Each structure stands twice: as structure tokens, then as C-alpha cells.
Amino acid sequence: MSTGAKKRWSFEKVAPVLFLLPSIIAIGIFVYGFIGWTAYASLSAWNSIVPDFTFVGLKNYIFLFHDFRFQSDLRNTLFFTIFFIGISIVIGLGLAILIDQKIKGETFFRNIFIFPMALSLVVTGVVWQWLLNPSTGVNLILKKLGVVHLPKWFVDTTVIPKIHWGVISFGIPVAILAVVIAAVWQMSGFTMAMYLSSLRAIPDELKEAARIDGATELQIYRKIILPLMWPVTLSTTIILAHISLKIFDLIYTMTGPGAGFVTDVPGVYMFETTFRGNHYAQGTAIAVIMLIFISLIIVPYLVSSSRKEAE
């Protein structure tokens, strides 16, 4: 009797692990194992159709950091990330605050701002490619409004200001702003939803108390509500940043690398160099660099949130 009870107890102890085991093995191989394989391949000489795992050290990485296209990619990613996150946060927060004013038709507005999220970035890319085509779309409206110097959107090759940096000119590539517009259209509904759910979590008593103390609505927002929004801003920024660092579909379908690589990003470069050029070692090196950038943001986030949970 007692041994039976003991056996059952020990089964219960390993059972949770047994249920998780398939997933643990799958993640172990398909995430960590494959990342290891990719990192290994990035140190190899495999830059043709024939696999060649001769160890070449950091040669592929050194090549990339001297490469015009990759330097352009880093510049483009930097500015894409800044504008994409900045504008999405401002619009998302603004819309959330407005919708939070106990307005009529709240569901209607919310649904409109979020629906682009249900779409594929491929659809967004195809649609905005047409809307921001320099000879049609938005420019037809601007022309009617009397704008003389019509923007060239994603075909613009200007970089402002032009600062010499490595082999590229460093500055904001104007063309990237067209992609930012499409990305903001797709994702600001997400920021709005994040802020709205967090605004709704603020107890009304807090605002009431401040009002009784004679605070104006503006003061309530500046002194009480916005500071409370800080954690949401942080997690939204992290989510948007990791999307931005690995963006591929939108740019691949909307503009491609662009003339002079003004709209190229590491995701597009990796895809083209690997599957079009058969430069597997270079492709894997780009992938590893992307992974490192994303890990720098995500790992501290995961560590801090799992610590918070443990408390």
C-alpha cells in the first residue's frame, strides 16, 4: 500500500516535466540548436552553392562591417526604429487619451484604429507601395492642394544631413520615412490598445482626488497619468523595437532595397544574399548580428519581468 502511494507521488513529481518534454526538446533543437548551427555557419567559408564549413573566423563579420550595403542597413534600421517607435507611441498615446474621454462611438473608433493589425505586412506593403508611388496616390492630393515640390517618397535617394561615416553617408534616408508611414499605420493601433488598457486600469478615485485638490485636467495628465504610463511605454517600446529590428515583409514587398540601398534593412539583405546570392556564411552572419541586437533588448526585459513575477 505505502509503496504504491510512494510510486504515485514520484510519478506526480516527474509528470509535469514529461508533459513539457516534447516542447522543451523542440525549443532546444529548433531555437537554441539552430541558433548554434547558424552561428557556426557564420564562421565558415560557405559562400557558394556547395556547403563549405572551413573555419574562417570572423571574416564574414569583418566583410559586413566594411560593406556599403550593410552599413546602409544599420543606418536605415537606426532611423526606421527611432521614427517608427516615436511616431507610433505619440499617435497611440494621443488616440488612447482621446478615446478615454468617455466619448460616444468608442468601439467604432477603436475598431478603425486597430483593424490594420489584422492585415499581413505583405498586404500593407502592396497597398502603401501604390499610395506612396511618387506619380500617383497621395501625391495627386498634394498636387491638388498646391504643393509644388512633391515628395518622392520611397524612391528618394537623399540622405540628410550627409555626414561621412565609414563608406556611406550618415543621416536620415528620406525614403525610409515612406516605409515608416506604412508601418505606423499598421502598428499604432497596437500602441493605442496598450495605452488604453493601461488607462482603464487607473482607478477613477485617483483622478477624483486630484480634481478635488484643484488640479486641472492637463495637470492630472502631466503629473499623475503620464508617469503611471511609463511601464507601458517601456514594454511597448521593447515590442516595437524587436519588430523593427527584424522587419522584413513590409520592406521586401513595399520597396525592396531601394536605389543606393536607401530602404534596405538587414532582414532583406540576409534574404537576398542567402537565397539569391548563395552567400550562406554572409547570410548567417547577418542573422547572428540581428539576433545579438534583439537579444540586447529582449534578454534584460525577460529577466526583469520574470524576476518581478517571482516577487
Added chain:
Amino acid sequence: MNRTLIYLILLVFAVIFLTPVYVVLITSVKDVSEITLDQMWKLPKTIEFGGYIEAFKRLEPSFLNSIYLAIPATVLSSLLGSLNGYILAKWRFRGSEVLFPVILFGMFIPYQSILIPLIEFLRIIGLYNTIPGLILVHVIYGIPITTLIFRNYYVSIPDAILESAKIDGSGIFGIYRYIFLPLSISGFVVVGIWQFTSVWNEFLFAVSITTSGNQPIMVALQNLAGSQIVQWNVQMAGAVLAALPTLVVYILLGRYFIRGILAGSVKG
């Protein structure tokens, strides 16, 4: 703040957000002759479905591929996520705290960093360029997010239920089968919508794992838009067809859709 101003700003934004929809819809029902640059914003004189017929003809095989892909991938991901989430929410064992973030990390990695070995692996097991291969990929890389959403969902179910079931002699699977699973319907809706939308809309795996004939809809749409011969009305009709399933899901189950978005991004 002035209430009229609030409505005015919201309306302006609503119009901006809907502008692409307007252009896509009017273009998709225009006749080829009406699609000139200067008429882009004008309503069509007559409504023609030629664009839709042509787009449907070209996209139908890949549309079906996406259905064969997205439905099994969604069902399998949800079941796996539910089981994982249950264990991680309610059963403590050595290393379970570390394991969760280790699994979660898989959600954030750029898939470029696993793509080449993945393709090699699929070649070896004979699933490269097949829909079952893509299903496998989506189920595996869906583990982190589906586990996360279900775990957060199950955490809110009181431990007391679990304890009393244990006292009644139910085992770990019995408790899942008879208590947690029946309580999970809205969890399954949220995860199901999330996975269906992600799998349907996914592009990188689709474009690198399948070639023509086995391609999902998004790759076919991209090819349609990339070719020079196809007219704009066909492309826009194609975009509508490709977007329709996820839009319908969003319109019918929007509340759960938003909950999924939030659950996928906010931990704990």
C-alpha cells in the same frame, strides 16, 4: 478639452486610417480602362468584378494552401500551448521558473537566425516545400506565444480548485482534462485567433520553405504585385481576397483579437 475638438481629431484620424481601404476597394472594382493615374481617387463609373475574377483565378491554389496550413497549425498550436500553459501555471518543479523565460525567448528571435538549418532539416525529413512542413514550423515556433497566453490565462484559475481535485484523487492529466480544459474556451478563442492570424499573414517562412504550387497566399500575393503585366485592379482585388479571412475573424471576434494582442505583449 473641448469635446467637439476631441471628436474632430478622432474623425480626422479615422479618415486617414480608412483611406487605404477606400482606394483598395474602389480600385478593385474598376474596369482596366478606368485605372489611370489621375482617376485613382475617383469612384468607379460602373462596378466591374473582372479584377476579382482574375485575382481569384490566380490566387485560388495558394488561398487553399493557406487554409490547409492555417487551420491544422492553429488547432495543434492551441492544444500544445494549452497543455504547456497548464503545467507552467500550476505545477512547480525544479527549474520551472528558469524554463519559462527560456521558452519565451523563442518568440522574439529573428527567424532569419534559424532559417537555414531549418530548411536543411526539412529537406532531411522530406518536408521541405510541403504544407505539412510549414505546419510543423508554425506549431514549433508558436510554442512560446501559445504557452505564454495560456499560462497567463490559467494563472487566474484559483489553486484551491486544483488542490481539492488532487485530494479527490485526480491526477495531473485528469485535472487538465476535466477541470482546466472545460474552463479554457475563451483562452482557446484568443490563442486560436492569434495563431490563425499570424500563420495566415506570415511571409518569411512561407517564401523560403515553399516554391510555386505549394505557396501560401501571401507569397502568391507578393508575386502578383511583383509582376509588371497584372493590372492594379487585379492586385487590389488580390489584396482584398488575401486579407479577407483575418479581417472577417477580426470583425466577428474583435474583442478577443485585441485581448490576444495584449496577452501576447504584456507578460504576467
